[in-house]
Amino acid sequence: MRISARADYAVRAALRLAAAQDTGPLKAEAIADCEGISHKFLEGILGDMRRGGLVLSQRGGNGGYWLARPAETISLADVIRCVDGPLVSVRGVRPPELSYTGPAESLLTLWIALRASVRQVLDGVSLADVAAARLPAEISDLADDPDAWTNP
Amino acid sequence: MRISARADYAVRAALRLAAAQDTGPLKAEAIADCEGISHKFLEGILGDMRRGGLVLSQRGGNGGYWLARPAETISLADVIRCVDGPLVSVRGVRPPELSYTGPAESLLTLWIALRASVRQVLDGVSLADVAAARLPAEISDLADDPDAWTNP
DNA sequence: CGGGAACCCGAGTGAACAGGTAGGGAATGA
DNA sequence: TCATTCCCTACCTGTTCACTCGGGTTCCCG
Numbered sequence: 225m226r227i228s229a230r231a232d233y234a235v236r237a238a239l240r241l242a243a244a245q246d247t248g249p250l251k252a253e254a255i256a257d258c259e260g261i262s263h264k265f266l267e268g269i270l271g272d273m274r275r276g277g278l279v280l281s282q283r284g285g286n287g288g289y290w291l292a293r294p295a296e297t298i299s300l301a302d303v304i305r306c307v308d309g310p311l312v313s314v315r316g317v318r319p320p321e322l323s324y325t326g327p328a329e330s331l332l333t334l335w336i337a338l339r340a341s342v343r344q345v346l347d348g349v350s351l352a353d354v355a356a357a358r359l360p361a362e363i364s365d366l367a368d369d370p371d372a373w374t375n376p
Numbered sequence: 377m378r379i380s381a382r383a384d385y386a387v388r389a390a391l392r393l394a395a396a397q398d399t400g401p402l403k404a405e406a407i408a409d410c411e412g413i414s415h416k417f418l419e420g421i422l423g424d425m426r427r428g429g430l431v432l433s434q435r436g437g438n439g440g441y442w443l444a445r446p447a448e449t450i451s452l453a454d455v456i457r458c459v460d461g462p463l464v465s466v467r468g469v470r471p472p473e474l475s476y477t478g479p480a481e482s483l484l485t486l487w488i489a490l491r492a493s494v495r496q497v498l499d500g501v502s503l504a505d506v507a508a509a510r511l512p513a514e515i516s517d518l519a520d521d522p523d524a525w526t527n528p
Numbered sequence: 529c530g531g532g533a534a535c536c537c538g539a540g541t542g543a544a545c546a547g548g549t550a551g552g553g554a555a556t557g558a
Numbered sequence: 559t560c561a562t563t564c565c566c567t568a569c570c571t572g573t574t575c576a577c578t579c580g581g582g583t584t585c586c587c588g
Contacts, residue, residue, distance in 0.1 A: 240478070259480075284533065326392070
């Protein structure tokens, strides 16, 4: 269960765009510089987000990228799904396509529950929430447990 | 966020062992056959579980594998960590090693919350729970929402 | 209307990983 | 002794990750 570099970069770029929502478009290179991301790599990611309808863009002199919708209406799940496909998969296929028998029979239900729990987090928090450092209560409750910060 | 084949296979094998806990050891080949897994591949996985202290083994005539502890005391997280390393990582590193600045500053908290939520599911359910098809209430509540079964 | 400044696009690349295979060595019980 | 079963190392093939290169296309501005 790894968050890919694409997903991490995409979210960070989207947060920059959210923070600059009213101050006009941002250039890919500017975002890449201050986030420490390869410029060309980020361009590919922003391209995915444009094709996914999350951002708009303009070429030329003072072009750049900006969010297609208000940051309050874009969840982290939207961003991640856009650049990485399905949020959670088992052996590359989405849970509902699986089937188990024998003692593993209710394993499918378990994977579904796992996915639901990931969705609760990622669907429930918007770019605006993170950019303003105001996470919903259910989310910050999870992170408030000191055990959550320990490694194993 | 993919569950690897190793993790899926490891859990299924562990569930077989849980179901056969009182009827003596199971052979790798027998498990592989009835789960439809490559025999040699599964042997590698069982080897990891043995090195991780989850199962014990015996060679020779009627040898095989069995759980090192009662199935009630082994969580799915134990199994998955054993064969796949950390449950969730960002770009290959564990969340606490990350640091963000700017509008992404509270992204770390978010990843921590995500990990906590995954742990709640995977740490909270034991092999015995799944093998007996008796998931804890918090888990089956998550899966009871019909939306949890729809794809995106 | 020219000329940069940006976005846009596809191909390529090295390393890592996923999933699986092969072959043989070491312990066990009959 | 001998079949059985676990144990170990190595290898293999295809895919993905993260990134790079070299342009092409569209835009505003002077």
